[in-house]
Amino acid sequence: MTSRVLRSIGAGVFGRGEVEPHRAFLRAKKRSGAQLRLVLSDQRFGIVMPHSFLFVSWGISGNMTPLLTAGRQLRCNGHRVRVMADPAMQSEIGGEFDFVTWQRAPTGSDADPTDASDRQEWLRQAIFRPAAAYAADVREEIERRPTDAVVCLDLLFGVAVAVEAAGLPLFLLSPHISIRPLPGLPPAISGLPKPETEDQRAEVEALLISQAKRFNEFLPDFNKLRMVLGLPSLRHIYDQFDRADRVLLAISESFDFEADALPPNFRYVGPLLDIPAWSGPWHAPWPERQDRPRALIACSTGAQGQKDLMQRIFDGVDMVDIEALATAGPSLRITDLRTPKNVLLVQSAPHDAVMREVSVVITQGGHGTVCRALVNDLPLLILPCGRDQVGNAARVKAKGAGLVLPSTASPVEVAAAINELISEPRYKFSARRLGRAIRADIIKHRFVHEVEAVMADRHASR
Template sequence: MIKTTDAGPPLRILAVGWEGGGNVPPTLAAVRALADRGHDVRLIADDTMRAEAIEAGARFLPWKRAPNRPDRSPESCFIRDWETADHLAGFQRGCERIFVGPAQAYAEDILEALAMEPSDILLGSDLLFGSMLAGEIAKVPTALLATSISLWPLPGHPPFGPGFQPAQSVAGSARDAEVSAMAEQVWDHFLPCLNAARAHFGVAPLAHVHEQPLSAGRHLLATSSSFDFPTEHLPDHVRYVGPLLEAPSWARERWAGQPAHKTQPLVLVSFSTTNQGQADVLQRVISGLAGEPVEVVVTLGKALEGLRLQSAANVTILANAAHDDLLSKARAVVTHGGHGTVMRSLCHGVPLVILPMGRDQNDNAARVDYHGAGLRLDPSVPPQMVGGAVRRVLSEPSFAERALALGRAITEEGPGPARLVAEIEDFVLRSAQGALSAA
């Protein structure tokens, strides 16, 4: 970990954001930490993030040419991965509509912002290839913020997506190599689009899509090295900064309730800040816990506002609530496995039952399973299997013990916001020294 030193002159920082649900709070946490440090931060992002960005201390710029969501309703979502049960098809939609397809539009907006005011660093997104391209074209030191685990496998890690455990055999290594090759083909389906954007700006084509992130000098992972799989060695440009656990602006209301039966364990149920078609899964979870000797609190969030669910006497359904208050009392969490929910639960030492529904959730669940801090279920399981998994997590002490130990390890790594600030300041300093040496 880089130690924070005297801040020196304020840095001029252009940060990049996009409305993807769970990626928004970590992005805003990064902005807040940098602004609180005294740096001049501009955030270019969807209009949905305007008020939050200003409250966090940034000056806000909206996307003009690039996709820009005016609100957080399901209707305004560009990816709409809940409309298909095929996770690969959902990922391809993301590539086509946000990640790679509009790269030229994102880059044009960012380059315009850099032309308006110079910046010492561009803090891009690990999913917005237009932000990487803009940094390369403008020759501005560029760091990419990954708001979850690394999208690109680290040495010794399985490929992103399927939720594999690390390979332990020749067969496992062959599996990883085969899936990695398939993933490269999926990415490279969008190579003509990316190279067309590069040609528009007069830069040379790439042989593979995955080469574009290598143009950035730093990849900052807003997760914990203790949570992640062990790696053979960490590439020099990759740094763990720790989780950035800012609460969503719409979920800061404190939960003042008390369990009806204080002798029964409290179970928190939470399934995402964005629509993933999770209503059916959530209903089966509630049904599975209805007959159990537990008190259940379900938080819906923006994704499920107004959803009508069949409840039970031991179930309380809230539109939203600050999870930290609930987790201080909870004995287990049932969730889709979004990175923010998982990390927040572990930081409180609470074990999990995870029913992943796509995105990074399979891989987060694999890490929870690897550490023995919870159980992973297929989201199609019947209600009784959910109830059985929660019973097991509550009755077998090892799950709580391992969740508590993992939470302590995450905390001991240091606070994510401070580590992110230190890494960015160090990166800018090293970039300036390198430029002087080259001159």
């Protein structure tokens, strides 16, 4: 199926619209026009051919950090990587990778709507209505330049069907809790802990049925797109995950709740946490020696209408004897917020450097910020606004590494939670224990191993 046909169906189907083991390698001579390398990986020697990968992202800046981290790891192992993303992300990528952008698919807030209060409408606007446009753009890019495999974010269903139709290896990257429900676990957006009692299991089962029904409302039109591409129909939207060679969960297994089982193509590969390019320079605003505790207030990179929440957090911090640095991120303007004397508000700062100076992290609960805090042995106060934040908050709370408040919490409630996190050492102890396990996952570079294993199997089966 050509890109021209995909363009013609776009409106009709969905509407309008520290240790780096993979650096250790010996290069061999070129054979049969391809450069072969002997790679030391997971204590085994294997022959790996360099491949050309297309990495595909969408929407907010927060999605780019794990994707680019993964790209750097593959490039470090001799592979070629180019990135397809929102045009606003070109400055973050810079000249590091070849960059292409969308021609038909939505960009900016059209790609990632700010208002997610109606989850069904958000799914329609962000994922399923533009699926044909994403498919056409990716198929055209695959035809334009040689491509051996595609790595894309897990919610890009339109990209997934285009790659499947092209017969290329597909890797779905999930830099968050699994969107597809895993056996024995609640939906990612429920905020529930792992069920232990019969009543809890019944509650989770009801939520899973409800979520499946919502996703399957889009199945008829999605199957029309698959049919046009020459692909068989699915019985369930979730079946699209099964069509990928790998679904790579870029979180630590030690952070997640333990599932009863994993689908055969699912793998935990650990967090992908390079420092984002938009992060500004860091100069500590407080004296080198000071007895007052310090906090980092990290606003989400995505636009989620969090201005009022951040103001209430600031007002709560004003009631506590601490110093705080707050990062507004790319979605808030500093001038729109009122800061007390003990809060320094900046647009951005490298969180890893700041976290070495603080005692606690206050955040909406995106996976990147949560994981960075735990890697730095810091307890968290999480006030989730939606998406995967509620699921991350549930895991932090269950593992004793922090506290959770609703996004409607008052300044008094915020102040009380901060005081508890600072005064009770059990939170620090739990964060340190979890952080140790996460760090062990990060240095293993499982992402590269999983991708290269699939590529080797594909090559051997030809």
